[in-house]
Amino acid sequence: MFIEGKELVKKYGKGEATVYALDHTDFSMEKSEIVVILGPSGSGKSTLLNILGGLDKATEGSMIVDGKDLEKMSAKELEIYRREKLGFVFQSYNLTPDLTVRENVEMTAELVKDPLDVDALIENLGLTKYEKHFPKELSGGQQQRVAIARAMVKKPDILLCDELTGALDTKSSKDVLRRVQKMNDTYKTTVVIITHNLNIAQMADRIIKITDGKVTSNLKNADKKRVEEMEL
Ligand SMILES: Nc1ncnc2c1ncn2[C@@H]1O[C@H](COP(=O)(O)OP(=O)(O)OP(=O)(O)O)[C@@H](O)[C@H]1O
Numbered sequence: 061m062f063i064e065g066k067e068l069v070k071k072y073g074k075g076e077a078t079v080y081a082l083d084h085t086d087f088s089m090e091k092s093e094i095v096v097i098l099g100p101s102g103s104g105k106s107t108l109l110n111i112l113g114g115l116d117k118a119t120e121g122s123m124i125v126d127g128k129d130l131e132k133m134s135a136k137e138l139e140i141y142r143r144e145k146l147g148f149v150f151q152s153y154n155l156t157p158d159l160t161v162r163e164n165v166e167m168t169a170e171l172v173k174d175p176l177d178v179d180a181l182i183e184n185l186g187l188t189k190y191e192k193h194f195p196k197e198l199s200g201g202q203q204q205r206v207a208i209a210r211a212m213v214k215k216p217d218i219l220l221c222d223e224l225t226g227a228l229d230t231k232s233s234k235d236v237l238r239r240v241q242k243m244n245d246t247y248k249t250t251v252v253i254i255t256h257n258l259n260i261a262q263m264a265d266r267i268i269k270i271t272d273g274k275v276t277s278n279l280k281n282a283d284k285k286r287v288e289e290m291e292l
Contacts, residue, residue, distance in 0.1 A: 147211030
């Protein structure tokens with residue numbers, strides 16, 4: 061397995077006030093999959109994404125990525141892991157407002173030795189005619205496509221997406237998801253999306269459902285009917 065969480069625990073607080081955001085849970089994902097992590101509010105999705113993203117440490121357990129345990133890495137090693145292996149896309153886009161579309165992407169390309177071709181990527185995301193625009197001149201869906209370009213230019217092994225369509229209407233959401241699928245298809249990037257939107261699960265190769273800090277199902281190529289019947 062490319063990604064494996066083993067007996068992961070994330071505990072907040074002490075004594076009677078203890079909250080188990082992750083409660084001795086296991087999960088796994090294969091390389092180049094699109095994985096959708098589904099769960100209701102407070103189920104532990106962000107906690108899991110933060111641990112996989114090297115932004116937070118578990119209280120117990122292992123988070124193995126490509127054979128290495130993130131839980132055993134130093135802060136410096138985690139920083140290199142985040143810079144070289146990961147791309148992040150958030151609901152709130154987080155673009156640099158005083159840089160153009162192209163500059164937003166180029167700024168990130170400069171961080172790595174072997175970035176993707178900026179022109180090809182901008183073209184692939186349908187942004188060529190907006191490349192000289194500033195973020196505030198773009199729609200939400202266009203801004204999210206820039207965020208995807210910026211995350212992908214590093215050629216990450218894993219693209220981590222946190223509610224990436226949460227702020228978008230249905231049409232823009234579909235377009236953004238289609239672009240993410242294209243990124244997965246073209247560059248074979250493993251994509252992990254956390255969401256409480258069941259519709260997004262339709263594009264997944266694997267669906268991981270999390271409830272009260274525990275992974276309650278991990279379905280590969282789940283038939284769509286089972287997805288429709290799932291309750292969050
Ligand atoms: N810093 C913290 N201190 C205390 N409790 C926390 C902290 N962060 C998260 N929790 C708790 O851990 C549990 C899981 O939270 P988490 O944010 O991972 O859920 P989530 O599924 O991402 O929710 P949402 O969809 O609302 O973002 C919740 O009960 C939450 O209140």
